[in-house]
Amino acid sequence: MPGPVRSVSQAFAILRLLSSHPAGLTLSAIARELGLSPSSCLNLLRTLVAEGMAERGGAEKLYRAAAAWDRLDFARGAVEQVIARVMPAMRAFAQDHEATVGLWYAVSNARLELVALAESGAATSIHMVVGQRQPIGGGATGRALAASEGLSVADLRRRYDAVRWATPLTFADYARQVERAATAGYAFDNGFGHAGICSFGAKLGGTGPARFCLSASVFAGSLSEAGIVRVGEALASLAASA
Structure with missing residues (x-):
């Protein structure tokens, strides 16, 4: 039986991590915490933002879980x-x-x-x-x-x-x-x-x-x-x- 799709699992891991840090995290902090390369992490974050599950903003351009994900x-x-x-x-x-x-x-x-x-x-x-x-x-x-x-x-x-x-x-x-x-x-x-x-x-x-x-x-x-x-x-x- 096929295993889980790695990129999908990584996307959910990012969302769970962001949900536990409501103040937001930088790209480098997310990649470091989850053991992802910065380029792979950026591609996943861009997809999550486009789908309305994550947001990026503020003076420090931090990533946060969107309200759509939390609710x-x-x-x-x-x-x-x-x-x-x-x-x-x-x-x-x-x-x-x-x-x-x-x-x-x-x-x-x-x-x-x-x-x-x-x-x-x-x-x-x-x-x-x-x-x-x-x-x-x-x-x-x-x-x-x-x-x-x-x-x-x-x-x-x-x-x-x-x-x-x-x-x-x-x-x-x-x-x-x-x-x-x-x-x-x-x-x-x-x-x-x-x-x-x-x-x-x-x-x-x-x-x-x-x-x-x-x-x-x-x-x-x-x-x-x-x-x-x-x-x-x-x-x-x-x-x-x-």
């Missing part, structure tokens, strides 16, 4: 509960508005993950895949989440800079769209995240510190200005009540 069992259970609660309403919304509706969860301070999807059943629809991830500041969901968090200009700028925009968007316009989302209760992306796609985003209400967002995506040009407001307000209402 993994609780978080996954919470995600399943939220999916079960909102999926019927997501399916109804997708049918009523001929939209692709997604439920997104902030798996880290850098990434959103699509954890559930409802489609309208139309012959032509927007395709997304459960499990796909995007920068936390991207799309309408990113603006909606930022609007709910009251970020500083510097933090908002960092989220904006991490996104590859399909259509050029200045930071000033991005910040104004976040402000509008805070007032309207929903955010709107008109092809900036994905060319030819208009998307709406609204933070799910009643989830406490956990960060869930609903998205609704339609083809660009398929809605009038009044239709955009109607869909946006409907999504905001669904997110607040769900």
Whole structure:
């Protein structure tokens, strides 16, 4: 019978070590403690950061276990509960508005993950895949989440800079769209995240510190200005009540 995969075992060893040192550790300290070469340790840490299980920051650039790792069992259970609660309403919304509706969860301070999807059943629809991830500041969901968090200009700028925009968007316009989302209760992306796609985003209400967002995506040009407001307000209402 095959033994454990060495790199996977090493990654878990790093996470256990970081969990026991909440103040954080340097790359050299982690490598020394676990008997890893600095290059191998760096590659493992980069993967853990990309997957949202570890974080690197502060003046000393220390590595720490991410909250997503410390709360993994609780978080996954919470995600399943939220999916079960909102999926019927997501399916109804997708049918009523001929939209692709997604439920997104902030798996880290850098990434959103699509954890559930409802489609309208139309012959032509927007395709997304459960499990796909995007920068936390991207799309309408990113603006909606930022609007709910009251970020500083510097933090908002960092989220904006991490996104590859399909259509050029200045930071000033991005910040104004976040402000509008805070007032309207929903955010709107008109092809900036994905060319030819208009998307709406609204933070799910009643989830406490956990960060869930609903998205609704339609083809660009398929809605009038009044239709955009109607869909946006409907999504905001669904997110607040769900």
